[in-house]
Amino acid sequence: MLRYVLNEADVATVRFGISPLCELGLSLRAIREPSRFPLQLPWLSRTEAARADLDLDALLALIDNRMWTPDFLNPRPASPLTRLDDEFAVLAAVPADEFVRDLVAVHGHVPDVFAGPPRAAVRRIVRALRELWAATFEPYWPRMRAVLEADVVYRGRQIAQGGLSVMLNGISSTVSYSDGVVSVRLKDPNDRVQHIDGNGLTLVPTMFTRRGSAPVGDGPPLIMYPARGQGALWEAEQVANPAALAAILGETRASLLSALGDPASSTELGVRFGVTASAVNQHLRVLRDAGLLVSTRYGHSVLYLRSELGTALLEAPRPPVE
Structure with a gap:
């Protein structure tokens, strides 16, 4: 010890x-x-x-x-x-x-x-x-x-x-x-x-x-x-998305929003989801501009994290089906 x-x-x-x-x-x-x-x-x-x-x-x-x-x-x-x-x-x-x-x-x-x-x-x-x-x-x-x-x-x-x-x-x-x-x-x-x-x-x-x-x-x-997050580094990730949220944001943006309960960079997300870095950055900018993500610079990277608004949207209960 x-x-x-x-x-x-x-x-x-x-x-x-x-x-x-x-x-x-x-x-x-x-x-x-x-x-x-x-x-x-x-x-x-x-x-x-x-x-x-x-x-x-x-x-x-x-x-x-x-x-x-x-x-x-x-x-x-x-x-x-x-x-x-x-x-x-x-x-x-x-x-x-x-x-x-x-x-x-x-x-x-x-x-x-x-x-x-x-x-x-x-x-x-x-x-x-x-x-x-x-x-x-x-x-x-x-x-x-x-x-x-x-x-x-x-x-x-x-x-x-x-x-x-x-x-x-x-x-x-x-x-x-x-x-x-x-x-x-x-x-x-x-x-x-x-x-x-x-x-x-x-x-x-x-x-x-x-x-x-x-x-x-x-x-x-x-x-x-x-370090956390090693398991998702090398293989593409598929995140199950609430259907209604995916219909509004698109499947890729809904997946990114779901995954960003913990901070991650566009490079890491591109590897995890099998999306090019330029495409990931475009989606992240849209989500950030809508107030669903926040970002912070750390070293050479910009790290993204789901905002309170993004979490509220993701966790909103689905309306009952009549």
Whole structure:
């Protein structure tokens, strides 16, 4: 069990971040054991051929049988808009003693593939991760990022409506919050207690964990948790629409209105409904102009959410049939 202890001032320092490098590192879990990540099987299938040309010896040596990865692959993002190139620059400059320590913390030793000068091993890792990104992430990152950004907006809405406790107790079945203590149930049998002491607690949504995760060592306070909406990312979605509403708005707009009880971007919605991005944007603008949706910008995306008027219209009882 890992416990993060927050004082009154620390509560205000809880924030969210998105880390492309963290996604890269955690994706090795799905590559190593696909059956444990059924929601990402479509991604694994689409990228299978591209992964055959990667430096898998180096990549898979970064993860152990417990699905642990070294802390240098799980940086605390500086902001929700963290750039991958910036994270690669930090990784490339990781001190040799820290690099070795993080590998030993996971494996108990330095894997043979990384034997020799640490700087050479770090260069190989950075090169392998860049190739992994180009082959398997870059084509799909806008979709993935939209899901992660939508999750952050949803969690922010939870804080605004119900408070920090409601949000923290809802991010994962293995994360709980009570009396200023955030508890994370980990596979590590050792108990750890870490006081935030003004350092801030960062929450990172990810596509590649099924439960709350945390750094292996005692680095900056960080919790990685499963992002909402992953199941709808890769396959077209069919939403059952009230017939009367569909007759007024059209089936596509009624479907979008039904789906937007949680925030989502036009990119994500296009994938879910099998509609082109330009068509989705046109429908969303019409619904927003009619007051049925609200929108907010988050990072590079515009996220849409059903308004109170849209919800009232959707949930209006049908008149009795005579």
